Amino acid sequence: MNGLRLAGVLFAKDLRIAARSREVIGFMVLFAILCVLVFAFGFLREGASADEFVPGVLWVTLLFSGTVGLLRLFGPEEEGGTLELVATSHAGAWPLFLAKAGLQLLFTGIVTAVVLPLTLIFFQATLQGAGALILALVLGLAGTTLVGTLCAGLLIGVRMREVLLPLVLYPTVAPLLIAGVKTTALCLSGAPIEEASTWLLLMAVFDAVFAALAPWLHGRALGI
Amino acid sequence: MTRARLAARQLAWAAGPRYVLLDLALALKGGEFVVLSGANGSGKTTLMRLLGGRMRATGGTIALDDAPLPTLDPGYVGRRIGWLGHKPGLYLDLTARENVVLFARIAGAAVSSAEVDELLDTVGLRRADRDRPVRQFSRGMQQRAGLARVMATSADVWLFDEPTTGLDHDGRAMLLQVLRDRADAGIAILVASHNHEVINVADRHLHLVDGRLQDAA
Numbered sequence: 001m002n003g004l005r006l007a008g009v010l011f012a013k014d015l016r017i018a019a020r021s022r023e024v025i026g027f028m029v030l031f032a033i034l035c036v037l038v039f040a041f042g043f044l045r046e047g048a049s050a051d052e053f054v055p056g057v058l059w060v061t062l063l064f065s066g067t068v069g070l071l072r073l074f075g076p077e078e079e080g081g082t083l084e085l086v087a088t089s090h091a092g093a094w095p096l097f098l099a100k101a102g103l104q105l106l107f108t109g110i111v112t113a114v115v116l117p118l119t120l121i122f123f124q125a126t127l128q129g130a131g132a133l134i135l136a137l138v139l140g141l142a143g144t145t146l147v148g149t150l151c152a153g154l155l156i157g158v159r160m161r162e163v164l165l166p167l168v169l170y171p172t173v174a175p176l177l178i179a180g181v182k183t184t185a186l187c188l189s190g191a192p193i194e195e196a197s198t199w200l201l202l203m204a205v206f207d208a209v210f211a212a213l214a215p216w217l218h219g220r221a222l223g224i
Numbered sequence: 225m226t227r228a229r230l231a232a233r234q235l236a237w238a239a240g241p242r243y244v245l246l247d248l249a250l251a252l253k254g255g256e257f258v259v260l261s262g263a264n265g266s267g268k269t270t271l272m273r274l275l276g277g278r279m280r281a282t283g284g285t286i287a288l289d290d291a292p293l294p295t296l297d298p299g300y301v302g303r304r305i306g307w308l309g310h311k312p313g314l315y316l317d318l319t320a321r322e323n324v325v326l327f328a329r330i331a332g333a334a335v336s337s338a339e340v341d342e343l344l345d346t347v348g349l350r351r352a353d354r355d356r357p358v359r360q361f362s363r364g365m366q367q368r369a370g371l372a373r374v375m376a377t378s379a380d381v382w383l384f385d386e387p388t389t390g391l392d393h394d395g396r397a398m399l400l401q402v403l404r405d406r407a408d409a410g411i412a413i414l415v416a417s418h419n420h421e422v423i424n425v426a427d428r429h430l431h432l433v434d435g436r437l438q439d440a441a
Contacts, residue, residue: 009329017317020357080358081311084278088302089330 003095010099017076024072025107032065032115040122050123055184058119059177066144067166069107070152073100093219101149108141128190136183139203143176146210153218179203229254229412230381236283237270244270246435252414257407259423260416262432268416272385277301303331306379308387312370316359320349320369324376331377343372348398363390382413400425
């Protein structure tokens with residue numbers, strides 16, 4: 001079996017486990033909804049422009065709820081002691097990384113599908129440039145997933161990782177967060193998509209660098 | 225003279241300034257069933273993990289068919305060495321059957337449904353239990369499923385750390401039969417255990433004292 005097929009087998013396994021427990025995706029969605037509500041209660045006031053808050057609320061909510069998923073991403077491997085068995089497959093550790101990143105991307109995608117309309121409704125914002133925003137979300141989620149999966153893999157078995165994961169992840173993905181917020185603000189203001197191109201390019205470069213580095217670093221971290 | 229399938233020479237491992245294993249030598253041949261005993265904290269699990277390539281030694285060499293372990297592809301080592309440790313090496317939310325199929329596929333071995341049933345018959349997992357998530361199993365049942373997981377691969381070196389944990393009398397008898405049969409079929413087996421039933425069935429008994437191996441026979 002080649003590495004890609006193995007990644008597919010491992011992804012299908014993770015989906016099956018996720019479908020049986022339904023805990024992780026359930027908590028992620030619930031946490032994301034709660035975040036939007038808390039931000040709405042905290043920021044919304046008479047006369048304030050909701051558009052001002054939507055970009056930040058959207059991206060911070062996605063980052064926070066994504067962290068909930070990352071903390072449990074390697075849980076099935078840790079519980080049953082299967083990490084080394086899977087990571088030392090004939091293809092190396094990268095199929096495991098790919099499968100885990102795929103699962104995290106799927107979960108954050110589902111959360112985004114809930115959070116985006118919810119945020120727009122709560123803050124009564126109107127989206128002017130959906131194309132650029134969707135592109136920014138795809139690039140942003142891909143980047144945070146790559147870095148997040150890497151960080152979650154690095155912190156397997158580490159004490160206080162619930163605290164350490166955000167401490168490592170958030171500063172690393174700060175460029176994505178800034179670019180995502182800027183692009184979203186431009187989309188809400190109805191500015192031409194060209195104005196967001198620099199930010200989108202930055203996100204694409206960030207993703208390309210981590211797509212090349214993260215699977216390799218993940219293997220090195222596991223000693224493989 | 226038959227060459228060793230798995231061999232350690234001048235092996236050393238230190239935890240800080242304290243050497244747990246020092247100048248240790250071991251040769252495990254194909255078809256040989258060796259049991260390793262030692263006091264708590266003597267370094268049995270450390271030695272097993274080093275031999276399985278799960279830890280790096282402080283000094284000395286470990287070779288698989290004369291090739292130093294660190295020079296080999298980890299995937300190749302993973303395929304050659306079957307591991308059963310303190311945890312069963314199973315996905316707890318998958319069934320016993322799904323686990324066996326999954327790990328066989330990961331190891332690059334194709335197993336049919338009939339072969340999976342045969343393996344699960346051998347380890348004594350009842351048909352009614354095979355399609356239940358492993359999380360619902362007792363420790364002994366998880367250990368049986370873990371054994372089936374190793375048997376489904378093509379590993380020709382088995383490293384088992386305290387495999388009798390949680391097994392009842394019938395389970396231990398089954399395990400010993402499997403170990404004896406597989407050793408006779410050519411697999412090199414090293415089992416860390418204090419269990420006298422295991423020691424009695426093994427070809428050789430090594431005792432770990434002060435970081436070195438002594439022939440207990």
